[in-house]
Amino acid sequence: MSLLAPAASVSARFDRLKQRPVSLSVRGLTKHFESPRGIVTALHDVSFDVHKREFMSVIGPSGCGKSTLVRILAGLETASEGEIIVEGVPVSGPCPDRGMVFQGYTLFPWLTVKRNVMFGPMMAGRSAFAAESEAREWIELVGLSKFENAYPHQLSGGMKQRVAIARALANQPRVLFMDEPFGALDAQTRCNMQSYLLEIWKNVDITIVFITHDLDEAVFLSDRILVLDANPGRVREITEVPVPRPRSFDQIADPAFLATRRHIEHLIHPPGAEAKESFPVLKFSAPDPDVV
């Protein structure tokens, strides 16, 4: 199964992308967990580069270690082996130059929207006044100026996640990690949030590593998609998405989009694999609805 040959403009874009300096470099990343049944390898020799201002998605079957990978990249967990280099500096522990957006929003419920966004700059020692004016700009960017004095419990899921994005961006990180950020949202909101995210990414100088299990989301958003294998988590392939930018939802039916989607789907679930599982077929006496 091969991809369609990309259009000339698209391949030129990828050439330019690869010319750009590497923002995040992962080399030989391995993670072992100790479990009662012995040592489990969650990630095995994962290596990849993310270029500056690239949008890369990480996708894979459940249990392939996507979340572990991004937690290690953010510094919340330590790798057993391998190294991570962000703009030339090796990673050791959490640091504001790598932002993170979690699936569960993780807004501080005791702070208003504005204060949540001010949190990072304040931690960096910025004055309250400077932090506040910065926070206002980021809140405006995610379109929540009207809600800057609201508490998180007064916001909808989508709004909370926008605040979380603004909060992460307020630190002006080099790389933004997003761990299934729209996983808890309903389908409608999720589509809006995807457009929003692309809009933000267009306007902010940032590299995004986006964890998801949703194929459409990955293809719609990314420049390249890192496909992971499960047990242990390994890099299966890094797929370039030959869909031209700027993206819109009309492109979902484009041949390039569909071909990429099918290609990745086959990487994750090889054809014929489903046949291994067989479900008992139950016969009911109800007539076929078409017959009636």
Add this chain to the structure above:
Amino acid sequence: MSRPATFPPMASFLKGWFVVRRDLSRGRRAFLAALSFVLPLALWCFVSYVPWIWHPDVKLEVASTTERISAVFTAGNRLSKEFFPTYVDAVRQDNAEALKVAQAGESVSGAQRANRVLLRQLAPVAVSNGWLAAGSEQDDAAIYHLWREVASGAKTSTDPALSQENLAIVKANWSVLSALSADFDSKKLPPVPLQKLVPQGIPSNPVYLPPPHEVWAAATKDFTAKPAGDAPSMFDRYRHSLSIILLGFFWSCVIGVPIGVLCGVFDVFSKLFEPFVDFFRYMPAPTFSTLLVAVLSAHDAPKVALVFIGTVFQLILVVSKTTRLLDPALLEAAQTLGAKPRQLVMKVVLPGILPNLYNDLRILLGWAWTWLVIAELIGVKSGLTGFLDTQGTFRNFDRVFPIIILIGVTGFVTDQILAFFHGVFFPWSGKSGPVSRAVASAVTWPVRTIVAGARFRTASKTLPSA
């Protein structure tokens, strides 16, 4: 055909009370909440005022002493309904014997003295009718005249009404007495035994369940009475109890909250403190009472210390658990935003656990009342519990109940007020109602105004000068 006009509202009132896992309407909830207090009160009244519900005892209004039974009763005593007829029969037998002796006409040694005591049988009746001041039950001269007045019909007892049998006895006795002397003279009392008044009583509940009106009367009396001499008034006692519980609880918060938070945040403190704390809390605080009195001497200090010991160990464990319950994702998020360990504790852990901490302290304050009751009995008895204990020993249960109720009401009202302020202090926890939001905005109004003014001034300075 006309429909009955009152039926539909009644039917709609009865509908919808029992729906599985569905909240009732506001009105119904308020109604039930009121009912939950009214029902026990109604039950108390019912048991107290409807004689055939319980009333296992007889409360004596007229009492006699007789040697035929081993116990001595006075007016106001209670004895069981089953035993009362035996007591009455014993007195009647005494009377029959006395009549026989009187008919024989021979003087009996000691009879004069016995008669003098016998005449005082009328005293409780006289007191309850207001003929005689309480405390002058041994004023024989006055009592002697009362015998005359009751016998002649000049005075008729209404509370209690004397039975026909007793009125006859009064008249018979008075005819004997008046034949000897018109006024009291201990030398001129009959030398033969007089008849005793036959015991009279009303059905009553046991002494430990006084009726509501008696409790109310005792409460108003105790709370308004001027204390005799150095004795503290009831409000002094109340203030004293409150000061002990608040002081004990204050120290337990000052010591317990920081330790609890440290245990919740740092595993090293948790492993260092918690095993011992866990062990210590199983040693009941009252077991330390004698030790505390020995160390801190017998004033308020050991009492405060007892409340402290009773609450602080629970508090440490509860606070450390609350701290651990804080969503770890918030800590991770703060770390990715650049928070250092000290900032994590001060800017994330503390504000994050505050609403739950507040609730924990509220619940523990309720526990502190339990320890207060014991604390006030150690060393020198004091406060409300000291009063409670003393009155309980005298079986003055009508004075005990108001104190118990006062402690309950204090705890309940404090808790309700603190629960209300939860919404005022923590508007972001999403549990605040409209009233607490209004209070919160009223309280923070001056601060907000000042901040807004300062911001306006700063902003106007940065504007390009006109």
